Amino acid sequence: MSSILTNNGAMVALQTLKSINANLTKTQGEISTGKSVASAKDNAAVWAISKVMEADVNGFKAISESLSLGDSTVAVARQATETVTDLLTDIKAKVVAAQEGNVDRAKIQTDISALRDQINSVVGAAQFNGLNLVQGTADVEILSSLDRSNNGTVTASHIKVSRQDLTSTAGTLGSGTDLSANATLSAASATNAGNTQTLTIATDADISGDSFDISIGGATVSFGVGDLTGDESAAATAISGAINALGLVGITASASSGVVTFTSTRAFEDVDLTATKNGGATGVTLSGATIGERAESLTFSASANVNEGDGYQVTVGGSAYTYVAGKNETFEDIARGLKAAVDGGGVSGVTTQVAQNSSGQWQLKIDNGGASSVSLARAGAADGTASGGLFGLGGIDVTTDTGAQAALGNIETLIDNAISAAAEFGSAEGRIETQSNFIGKLTDALKSGIGALVDADMEAASARLQALQVQQQLGTQALSIANQSPQSILSLFR
Template sequence: MSSILTNNSAMVALQTLKGINASLAKTQAEISTGKSVASAKDNAAVWAISKVMESDVNGFKAISESLGLGESTVAVARQASETVSDLLTDIKGKIVAAQESNVDRSKIQTDIDALRDQINSVVGAAQFNGLNLVTGTDDVDVLSSLDRANDGTVNASNITVTRQDLTSATGVLGTGTDLSANATLSDTAATNAGNTQTITLAADADVSTDTFEITVGGATLSFAAGDLTGDQDAAATAITSAINALGLVGVTASAATNVITLTSTRAFEDVSISGTKNGGAADITLSDTTIAERSETLTFSGAAAVNEGDGYQVTVGGTAFTYVAGKGESFEDVARGLKAAVDGGAISDVTTQVTQNDAGQWVLKIDNDGASSVSLARAGAADGEASGGLFGLGGIDVTTDAGAEAALGNIETLIDNAISAAAEFGSAQGRIETQSDFIGKLTDALKSGIGSLVDADMEEASARLQALQVQQQLGTQALSIANQSPQNILSLFR
């Protein structure tokens, strides 16, 4: 049935043409924008995912900038640490040269002072954008990543860079918890008096048929039968003379009746003794097998921990010397810090040494070779201001024999500290570089992922565009033909 009121063919052709035009408009939009999902109405789920990923990409761009800033800051600190290490090595060379007595130590000291000032200059200038990692003790966090969990929550991750204080600051003893119990002082005074042990010979009216062997400090005296004559008192006198004739440094012997008294004034070295008569020890009595070193000791706990800000003080002859531990330090650092402080005080005839005893405890030894007694005291307290990593640098003085000898040991500690600082910064810089490289690759991967979700396939879009343009032309012709149908009805009325 034909109708002039309802043209079904035209309606079908029109709807088809509208669909073709809509598809054509979408394809043209894809070509012009380059995206298959340009807005939420195109595909809400995919669009939402892409927007979250785009926000992450923008975040990682900021992280990359943060890592670049952090890497530059750490690189400056590393270079400063390496420079300080080189300068300290130069100072060591000067100190070694000062060990000779026939050199002009005052001129060597001038060179050391100049190198020390250069170190202070390097440490003060080692900043990037106002941040100096070789002063102070507070750690620095470098933003390194954004971690997105399955539930959508985001957490920031950081690379922590530990500051390495290379200043020569003395530190300030705190007023917190009393830590004195962690350090045990062997005596309240140090004197130059030597320690003694005795060798007692048993009563014997005639020693001419006897053999004796006496060992003192590794030197052995052997007496064959007939070498000694008389009774035990005469033997003690002869053995005493032989011991003194050995010329052992710091060791002297004296005889009183049948007793040989051995005295050692060696500061930091025990002296071993032994003795036999006729191959046995029954007729010789030793008060002990060792003459203890003369120095007094400050022994630190082998069980207690050392926290940042824990300070220890030793008072020598009325002068207090303080060292306050920094982050991650131990009693070894405390002992060496106090040694550097006492050595820098240049107390006449007072020398120090740091050792570790058989129990694993760190020990500061203090020896007095002067005629007058030197008083000793110790203290300790928490919550102080930490000493610098190059503490003791300013106290290096090679103008005296004692100062030159003390400086040789102290400079090794300072060099180790500088090398450790450079190694820490090098490790941190390497980690930051690795993370920066990863962030760059991750950002590229995210961009690629976003592209695979929302970017248009241009080859497909081009082919679809041409097909739709042909369909549009055919649809237009079909609609034109359908619109001609009512005109044909007029011929029925002619």
């Protein structure tokens, strides 16, 4: 049945043409924008995912800039610490030269002062955009990543860079918890008197028929049978004379009523003592096998912890010397810091040394070779202001024998601190560079992933465009033919 009111063929052709035109419009949009998903209506799920990823890409661009800034800041600090290390090494060479007695120590001290001023200048100038990592103790965090969890929560990650304080500030003893129990003094004063042990020969001992070997400080005196004649007093006199004839540094012997007294004024060295009798005589007794070092000791706890701001103070002859721990420091650092403080104080006749005892405890040893005794006291408190990593640099003075000897040990500590600081910054800089490279590759991967989701396949779009254009032409012709169908009904009425 034909109808002039309803043209089914035209309606079908029109719907087909509309569909073709809609697809053609979409394809042309893909070609013009380069995206297959340009808006949420194209594919809501894919569009939402792509926008989240695009936001992350923008965030990672900002992170890359943060890492670049952090890398530059750490690089400046590393270069500064390496320069300080070189300058400290130059100071060490001057200190070593000052160990000779026939050099102009005043001129050497002038050179050391100039190098010290240069170190202070380097430390003060080692900043980037106002941030100086070789001053102060507060850590610096550099934004390194944005971490997105499965539930969509985003958290920021940071690379922590520890400041390495290379100033020579003294620090300030705090007023917090009393820490004095963590440090024990061996005596309340230090004198120049030596320590002693005795060899006692009994009054009824006949030793003329015996042989003796007396060892002290690594040297041995031997007496054969018949060498020691007379009573115990004569034997004691002969033994003491033989010991003194050895000329051992800091070791003397004296005799009185059959007793030989061995005295050692060696500051930081115990002296071993043995006496061996080869005959059958009895009545020869040593009071001890070791003559202890003359120096008094400040011994630190083997079990207590050291926190930043923990300060310890030793008073020598009425003058107080303080060292306050920085981050991650130990009792070794405190002992070495106090040594530098005391050495820099220039107390007449007083020398120091840092060592560990047989229990592994760190000790500051204080020896007094002066004419009069000096009082000793100690204190400790938490919550202080930390001393600088180059504390003691200002106290280096090689114009005297004592100062030159003290400087040799102290400069080694300062060099170790500077090397450790440079190593810390080098490690942090390497980590920042690695993270920066990763962020760059991650950003590229995200961009590639976004492209795979929303970018149009231009080859396919081009082929589809041509096909749709042909379909459009055919659809137009089909609609034209369908529209001519009612015209054929007119012939029935002619």
